[in-house]
Amino acid sequence: MTFRTRFAPSPTGPLHLGHAYSAILAHDMAVAAGGDFLLRMEDTDMQRSKPEWEALILEDLAWLGLAWKGPVLRQSDRLESYEPALDDLRRMGLLYPCSCSRKDIRAAAAAPQEGAMPDVYPGTCKHRDMASWRPGDALRLHMDRALTVFGDDLPGFSETGTKHAGYHRVSADHALSRIGDVVLFRKDDGIIAYFLASALDDVAQDISHVVRGEDLFDFTPIQVLLLSLLGLPVPAYHHHGLIRDGNGRRLAKRDDARAISLFRADGKTPQDIRSMIGL
Numbered sequence: 001m002t003f004r005t006r007f008a009p010s011p012t013g014p015l016h017l018g019h020a021y022s023a024i025l026a027h028d029m030a031v032a033a034g035g036d037f038l039l040r041m042e043d044t045d046m047q048r049s050k051p052e053w054e055a056l057i058l059e060d061l062a063w064l065g066l067a068w069k070g071p072v073l074r075q076s077d078r079l080e081s082y083e084p085a086l087d088d089l090r091r092m093g094l095l096y097p098c099s100c101s102r103k104d105i106r107a108a109a110a111a112p113q114e115g116a117m118p119d120v121y122p123g124t125c126k127h128r129d130m131a132s133w134r135p136g137d138a139l140r141l142h143m144d145r146a147l148t149v150f151g152d153d154l155p156g157f158s159e160t161g162t163k164h165a166g167y168h169r170v171s172a173d174h175a176l177s178r179i180g181d182v183v184l185f186r187k188d189d190g191i192i193a194y195f196l197a198s199a200l201d202d203v204a205q206d207i208s209h210v211v212r213g214e215d216l217f218d219f220t221p222i223q224v225l226l227l228s229l230l231g232l233p234v235p236a237y238h239h240h241g242l243i244r245d246g247n248g249r250r251l252a253k254r255d256d257a258r259a260i261s262l263f264r265a266d267g268k269t270p271q272d273i274r275s276m277i278g279l
Contacts, residue, residue, distance in 0.1 A: 003035030004208045007061075007068075008198065010042045011054035014259035018213070018243040020064060021277040025240055026211035027066045028279070038205055039068040043076045044192050060260040064270050073205060075197050082192050082200055085230055086139065086185055090130060094146050094229065097137035098125040098183065120180035138186040143179065146229060147172050155228035161239040163214055170221045179222050199223040203232045214239040243277055 007023040009015065015023075030037040039061070043049035058072070089095050098121075121140065147154070156169035184193045202210060217239045227234050263273060 001208050003030055003033035004038065004206055005030050005035070005211045006038040006040050006202070006205060006207055007066075008040040008042050008201070008212075009057055010045060010048075011050060011057055012045060012048040013053060014261055015057055015060045016258045016260065017273070017277055020060075020260055020273055021243050021279065022211065022213060022240065023061060023066060024064060024274065024277070024279055027068075029209070029211060029238070035208075036069045037066070038070060038073070038207070040073040040201060040205065041075065042194070042198060042201075043074055044079070044194070044197055046076070049076070056261055060264070063264055064260070064273060073201065075192075075201065078197075078201070078204070079192065081204070082185070082197060085196070085200055085226075088230055089141070089184070089226075090139075092149070092229070094142050094149075095130060095139045095184070096126060096128050096142055096181075097130060097133040098128075098140045099134065099137050100124055120177065121182070123181065126181065135187075138183050138191075140181045140183055141226075143175055143181050146225060147175060149229060155224050155234065157220060157224045157234050158236040159217075159220075159239065160209075160236060161214060161217075163241070164217055164239055168221075170225055174221060175225065178218070182222060195219050195223050196226055199227050200232075202235055203227065207235050209236045209238055211238045211240065213242050215242060 005026045007026050009019055009023075027037045029035075041049075041054055041057075043054070061068075086095070125140070126142070154170040154172060156167055158167055159165055182193060182195070183191075184196050185191065217237075220237055220239075224234050260273065
């Protein structure tokens with residue numbers, strides 16, 4: 001199998017040192033394996049995604065010396081491509097409509113933050129079936145039913161990152177108590193859940209190895225579960241350590257002082273950046 005990975009930023013702000021670490025590591029792993037490095041823009045957050053941020057990301061990556069194969073894939077160009085997967089889950093009886101607040105649903109469908117697993121949905125709308133769907137409703141995965149599809153043979157995934165290396169099987173207890181009935185889609189707003197779109201895009205790009213931060217490790221089981229329900233291939237995963245500030249916090253887009261573009265403006269070189277992040 002050809003090693004094929006990707007870097008998938010959201011164009012909602014500038015790249016920082018943490019992004020640079022993830023992008024360079026994925027790129028270097030692909031080069032070392034004689035494989036491919038691809039680029040994807042996870043831009044389904046229509047309110048915060050901006051073309052000027054995407055342009056700056058592309059400029060920063062090129063300045064860092066990274067080259068990617070093929071055109072950039074944009075999730076915003078693929079919104080209709082996610083609907084067949086939702087249709088399959090609906091036909092399997094694994095979805096139900098939810099009329100809870102738009103704010104809660106938008107937050108539940110967003111990309112996760114470190115140490116901030118969303119609260120498990122209390123099941124307010126779980127009694128409903130698809131026949132009761134109304135405009136404005138979101139669609140949630142009925143986790144209990146999804147788990148019964150596999151019986152005692154729950155799917156798993158291979159992990160090569162140092163902290164979690166090994167084979168991990170999805171735990172029913174974890175799925176029910178930590179993940180729950182996740183939001184997958186809200187048609188009125190065009191909101192597709194981060195973890196569903198990302199997993200489907202990995203399949204579309206023939207990704208063999210997902211290289212990303214360890215803050216996303218706890219979300220991997222839901223992606224593995226969804227891919228397995230849909231009969232799609234599950235990639236291997238490599239969750240790497242995070243670049244942190246002096247207080248031990250994960251760098252985020254709020255840390256503009258560590259934006260790659262500002263380091264460039266200060267006269268730093270790509271090699272300086274590699275040295276700063278330990279590569």
